[in-house]
Amino acid sequence: MFTACLDAGVxxxxxxxxxxxxxxxxxxxxxxxxxxxxxxxxxALVAFLVDALAPLRRALRPPPVR
Structure with a gap:
């Protein structure tokens, strides 16, 4: 398993x-x-990402294909 992490202090x-x-x-x-x-x-990571990205849901949703 590979996990990528970014430490804000580095x-x-x-x-x-x-x-x-x-x-x-x-x-x-x-x-x-x-x-x-x-x-x-x-x-825990999945739950964190869902919560952290929830306010951006509208902006991240692509426009409908016509």
């Missing part, structure tokens, strides 16, 4: 924020392997 010169020029064209998805779904730290 400078990451290779990481930079980029302003979005347009709304997203695709929805945001998170895939979790079925064997990892019951792992407490994975469940």
């Amino acid at each position: 400078p990451l010169p290779w990481l930079r924020a980029v302003a979005a020029k347009a709304p997203p064209e695709h929805g945001l998805w998170l895939g979790v392997h079925r064997d990892a779904r019951a792992v407490p730290r994975v469940k």
Whole structure:
């Protein structure tokens, strides 16, 4: 299992924020392997991401395809 973490106290010169020029064209998805779904730290991460991204739900939802 691989987990990526970014510590706010560690400078990451290779990481930079980029302003979005347009709304997203695709929805945001998170895939979790079925064997990892019951792992407490994975469940905690998923719950955290759902809560943290909830206020952005409208902005992250792509426009309907016509």
